[in-house]
Amino acid sequence: MTTTTPAVKPKGRLLEPKLLLGILGVLVLLGFSLFTGVYDIFGTDDGTAMFAITRIPRTIALVLAGAAMAMSGLVMQLLTQNRFVEPTTTGTTEWAGLGLLTVLIINPEASLLAKMTVAIIFAFIGTMVFFLFLQRVSLKASLTVPIVGIMLGAVVGAFSSFIALQTDMLQSLGIWFAGSFTSVIRGQYEVLWIVAIVAIAIFIVADRFTVAGLGEEIATNVGLNYRQVMLLGTGLIAIATGVVTVVIGNLPFLGLIVPNIVSMFRGDDLRSNLPWVCLLGIAITTVCDLIGRTIIMPFEVPVSLILGVLGAVVFITLLLRQRKLG
Numbered sequence: 001m002t003t004t005t006p007a008v009k010p011k012g013r014l015l016e017p018k019l020l021l022g023i024l025g026v027l028v029l030l031g032f033s034l035f036t037g038v039y040d041i042f043g044t045d046d047g048t049a050m051f052a053i054t055r056i057p058r059t060i061a062l063v064l065a066g067a068a069m070a071m072s073g074l075v076m077q078l079l080t081q082n083r084f085v086e087p088t089t090t091g092t093t094e095w096a097g098l099g100l101l102t103v104l105i106i107n108p109e110a111s112l113l114a115k116m117t118v119a120i121i122f123a124f125i126g127t128m129v130f131f132l133f134l135q136r137v138s139l140k141a142s143l144t145v146p147i148v149g150i151m152l153g154a155v156v157g158a159f160s161s162f163i164a165l166q167t168d169m170l171q172s173l174g175i176w177f178a179g180s181f182t183s184v185i186r187g188q189y190e191v192l193w194i195v196a197i198v199a200i201a202i203f204i205v206a207d208r209f210t211v212a213g214l215g216e217e218i219a220t221n222v223g224l225n226y227r228q229v230m231l232l233g234t235g236l237i238a239i240a241t242g243v244v245t246v247v248i249g250n251l252p253f254l255g256l257i258v259p260n261i262v263s264m265f266r267g268d269d270l271r272s273n274l275p276w277v278c279l280l281g282i283a284i285t286t287v288c289d290l291i292g293r294t295i296i297m298p299f300e301v302p303v304s305l306i307l308g309v310l311g312a313v314v315f316i317t318l319l320l321r322q323r324k325l326g
Helices: 017-034 047-080 092-106 112-136 144-166 170-177 190-204 206-212 216-221 226-247 254-266 270-294 303-325
Strands: none
Touching: 017 047, 017 270, 047 112, 047 190, 047 206, 047 226, 047 254, 047 270, 092 112, 092 144, 092 170, 092 226, 112 144, 112 190, 112 226, 144 170, 190 206, 190 226, 190 270, 206 216, 206 226, 206 270, 216 226, 254 270, 254 303, 270 303
């Protein structure tokens, strides 16, 4: 695989005034999320109850899903040494969707935990298939890597669509993949807290991921168990992707947009960048969700649609920038 490593900027402090301003800005956006919606939470008798049942869970889901997918993209880019990969450009999301479809065909009454577990297993398998492919095939251009991932994802997605068509679940499959926070309510989002554990784990082993991102030879020479770290990274990515896919659906390009924007301004130190990646992931997800809620109110546009448009623009911009830099 091809390494596309920009100039590494000095390592930044973990806590700094700019980060505090970023946290304040995200809190303002989350405040808008809490008080944006069709239902009048102030002028009705059950407004307080609806606020607790729908608005608060939705806002928490925005935080957890946005941070998880952004961090997954960052880890995946480090492990593959490529800035154009993330769960939706490597087929990980499609594999998670296939797992969800499989468990629903076998057991339509399966619990949310069962769906999530199978989705995580399939996401892990799919990510490992992608990583193994990259290890066995020498790719000369950095752009080739995500193209291969998109092709593998397309094959898995086509297989899922065929199975869904044969089992009269094609419409349901489309609904699952349309990433949206509309159905997030109290009692149906709590499993998303698992990704908070994933975020903590990534922060703890951030330095190992950074070293692994230098390549197997260098990582082994400094005493790092490269394959163990790769398995750990793959597992964390699979958990985050599987959980978010089951609860929310597909959030395209989020893991591509956020790490690249952060690295442009702060360099490539994973540990000091993680808080910024989390904040920017939350901010972009929240802004896209707010746009989706208000653009055709009282109806909603799935957040995946807005993210897809934004992600496509950023992806093209990154390609042009890469071409300009040679």
